[in-house]
Amino acid sequence: MSGGLPRRIMKETQRLVTEPVPGIDAKPHDNNARYFKITIDGPKDSPYEGGKYHLELFLPEEYPMAAPKVRFTTKIYHPNIDKLGRICLDVLKDKWSPALQIRTVLLSIQALLSAPNPDDPLANDVAEQWKSNEDQAVETARAWTRLYANGN
Template sequence: MVTPAAFRKIVKEIQQLRAEPPEGIRVVPSEENMLDVTGIIAGPEGTPYANGYYHIHFSFPPTFPASPPSARMVTKIFHPNVSRSGEICVNTLKKDWKPTYGLGHVLVTIKCLLIVPNAESALDEEAGKLLLEDWDEFCARARMWCSIHATPKVPPVEFQTPASTSTAAVGPAKSTSAVPENTNTSESPSLPKSKLETTTAPVVQQTQTPLQPSAVGNAASIIPENVALSVKPPSTGKTPSASGTENGAAGVMKTTAKRVATGGVEKKKKALKRL
């Protein structure tokens, strides 16, 4: 059992790693025991371990953090620095350990070991030999082990980002304001289509009395342009040509009658003088 100070250190680091995990690394503490911790490493891209997920179990000695924790690879892996029993050969867990190190540092070091295996300190002799003599065969064997032992049908839940918390899936925030989407309040609201269609221009009714020229001008300035105004003089029942002919005929008749009357008077005067 670790000291209370060491326990607080472990709990604090676990909280930090869960809040801001390194790329491709997660930590999962046991619900019953915070000292029972499992780290998960996603196989780095471009390596034979890509698409795999490797679980590392940690245990802490009573002298932690003065002494390093022990780490064991739970997931089977074909790697020169990992034994078939899961022992991991990394200097950080041995002579290079420092009390300031933590779980995050150890997991990052193991991830680097997946990228660049070290054949000089091999715990798996077969993997170390293939690494030195036949790189293609080593990669083929490592990929086969990865597909069999480390590639689940569904990635671990710790690597699945829920859609509700993913910034890429969140749509634009909806406004809670009561103002409609068209926020331009300077424009007057448009009338419904039905009202626009039923609206007709005002009708100007013609009275019996003809409009005078001045009145016509005033009315034209008031009536909208789209309203046609037609002003007609009162009908007399006669065309202008007929009226002119009748007036001319009446004048001729009056002149002729006047001349006849004058001629008759003069004849009477001459007859009286003769007598």
Template sequence: MSNNSNVENLSPQVIRQIAKEMSELVSSPPEGIKVFINDEDITDIQAVIEGPAGTPYAGGSFRVKLVLGKDFPTGPPKGYFMTKIFHPNVAKNGEICVNTLKKDWKSELGLKHILLTVKCLLIVPNPESALNEEAGKLLLERYDDYCQRAKMMTEIHAHPPKFAKEGLEMDPTSSSVGTIFKGVGGPLAKKHATEKSKTLSDKKNLKLMKDKKRTLKRL
């Protein structure tokens, strides 16, 4: 069991409810959200949210974690982005500022509702309750710059590696860039991963240069 486990702080009834909700989320996941169950600690709630189309986060996979306090479900959980993201409502340490997790919280709101709210926040950020002031300011004053910065962060940190196509098994709970590969070792595997990483990096740089040229042409 993990050191941060809250199992001993929660009643058996609450644990059963969490287990039921998690099971439902896995069997019929909300669109663009994949939940992972930690068999050793049911209170370790992690999910990957796909960046919604039409947003600067499109194409990215963002790992989020919900931390349940000992007063859950009376008190709201805390939410964190484990994947780096440039967003007005996400602090540098990944903490998420969502009203549903604070003043609008009701004990009957489930885990699915929270994850959907976090996904909605990627579509409609709220600059008025900004935890990242720079992102909030850019969103309001220079929207194009905000989009470009958010897209760049998504490119760097939230794009899943292409290694999966090579038949390597990925640990889904690891962050997308520093992905941990199971059952892969030895200098050849590392060399191959490094070369692939360099190729991807070159492609990204080329794409960024093309994007910049397009932007300059528009100006």
């Protein structure tokens, strides 16, 4: 860890590494301790089950006063995640608080995979599909999981 990092980031990073969240792997990048490579296992009993989703998380200079920047790098069919991997999640926007941590954000993203919210969409086309024909949307999400999130 670089000496120029705030103590809080060092403590959070150490906890993520020594006490990993089940189903989530978070590793700081070798050259930049503010940049994390994240892997989230698709939650059981969700259309994403069996998938391994890669994300990148970046802690801006203002962290913890500003939320981390997080995006999926694995393609995913989800009403709250757009084609660029951006995530519509309250704790990454207006509900961010300095009391929250990287761990909290990752748990919230994992929960979002278990419970998509088509009423607060980022991908409007996916949300419309989810509302009009949920079975078909879930089947598409499963197909994308097999296609794009098979662990590679």
